[in-house]
Amino acid sequence: MAAPALGAGSSDAPAAAATAAATATAAATASATAAATATTPSTAMPKHEFSVDMTCEGCSNAVSRVLNKLGGVEFDIDLPNKKVCISSDHSVDILLETLEKTGKAVSYLGPK
Secondary structure, eight states: OOOOOOOTTSTHHHHHHHHHHHHHHHHHHHHHHHHHHHHHHHHOOOEEEEEEOOOSHHHHHHHHHHHHHHOSEEEEEETTTTEEEEEESSOHHHHHHHHHTTTSOEEEEEEO
16 A cells, blocks of 8 residues: 655645755755865965074074075074974975075974
């Protein structure tokens, strides 16, 4: 025996339409969340810490100058501890070469 068909005037029709709309909204929200999550890691640049033999503000200005000229970097200079923390997609070798242009002794301390 077949189940009775629900007519357009049935009280279940609006509920079914609301459920379908809620499902579509949830799917769209999940898709947007997944897209945002997927793009977040690509925008985060790796951080690297270097020791640079800086003794004065002129030294730290030289570091700022060469890093700004390189471009594509964000950095913090800790003059008292003689450290430079750089966020960049450039390789460690490129960053070392760039910092060495200051004429100061430079060494890579590792990822931060």
